[in-house]
Amino acid sequence: MAHVGSVHSEESHGSIRSYTIGFLCSLVLTVISVAIAVGGWLEGSAKAIVLMAAGVLQLAVQLFFFMHLREEKKPRYNLISLILGLVILVIIVGGSLWIMLYNTVAG
Numbered sequence: 582m583a584h585v586g587s588v589h590s591e592e593s594h595g596s597i598r599s600y601t602i603g604f605l606c607s608l609v610l611t612v613i614s615v616a617i618a619v620g621g622w623l624e625g626s627a628k629a630i631v632l633m634a635a636g637v638l639q640l641a642v643q644l645f646f647f648m649h650l651r652e653e654k655k656p657r658y659n660l661i662s663l664i665l666g667l668v669i670l671v672i673i674v675g676g677s678l679w680i681m682l683y684n685t686v687a688g
Contacts, residue, residue, distance in 0.1 A: 595649060603646025610639045 614635045617623055623631055644650040
């Protein structure tokens with residue numbers, strides 16, 4: 582006899598430990614970014630590289646700990662959509678930078 586009132590989902594939504602680790606990683610990355618941007622710890626290209634790396638790590642933390650990308654069952658539609666979005670983003674940003682850097686008119 583099936584229990585109609587107690588439907589349980591097979592999906593795992595993480596644990597307190599997983600959320601705590603994700604929150605602490607996000608907090609540390611945010612503090613590092615703010616300290617570098619406001620505190621003036623780094624200058625020039627080193628500052629830009631560290632801030633971009635912190636942003637990419639922040640994205641990875643959000644995807645793995647809060648959006649549960651690694652716990653996804655097959656087929657992996659969310660992962661495929663994410664990869665397509667990243668490819669489009671790289672094409673748009675890369676193309677824009679290419680045009681801005683190499684669009685000089687010789688005169």
